[in-house]
Amino acid sequence: QAQLVESGGGLVQAGGSLRLSCAVSGRAVASSNMGWFRQAPGKERELVAAISGISGRTYYADSVKGRFTCSNDNGKNTVYLQMNSLKPEDTAVYYCAARPWSSVLDQKNGYNYWGQGTQVTVSS
Numbered sequence: 001q002a003q004l005v006e007s008g009g010g011l012v013q014a015g016g017s018l019r020l021s022c023a024v025s026g027r028a029v030a031s032s033n034m035g036w037f038r039q040a041p042g043k044e045r046e047l048v049a050a051i052s053g054i055s056g057r058t059y060y061a062d063s064v065k066g067r068f069t070c071s072n073d074n075g076k077n078t079v080y081l082q083m084n085s086l087k088p089e090d091t092a093v094y095y096c097a098a099r100p101w102s103s104v105l106d107q108k109n110g111y112n113y114w115g116q117g118t119q120v121t122v123s124s
Helices: none
Strands: 003-007 010-013 018-025 032-039 046-052 058-060 068-073 078-083 092-100 118-123
Touching: 003 092, 018 032, 018 092, 018 118, 032 068, 032 078, 046 068, 046 078, 058 068, 078 092
Parallel strands: 010 118
Antiparallel strands: 003 018, 018 078, 032 046, 032 092, 046 058, 068 078, 092 118
16 A cells, blocks of 8 residues: 655745655555646646656646656655746645556546645745
């Protein structure tokens, strides 16, 4: 049974940066697809970034492209989400999730392991 633990959320001013970490146990990041999702109050959970543990290929939602960077450290079995140029509309609870490897990165289905979430609040 995999366990995912996010950290790094917090309160930041617009234009600032945060780096989220997701430490994974019980499942190898290197053989998985890892996704970062977010959910704002009253909105559906959306996939904002994903990374293939096998190829390192990444996917970004249009809303974060050019500002967010997803990376992994297979040795530490950890995935990161570097968030720059943050905007108030990025405010949400951010979740990392794991799924069996797939060549399709932009699908939000199939993730069967989830972290507890970390709050990111961007003030204007």
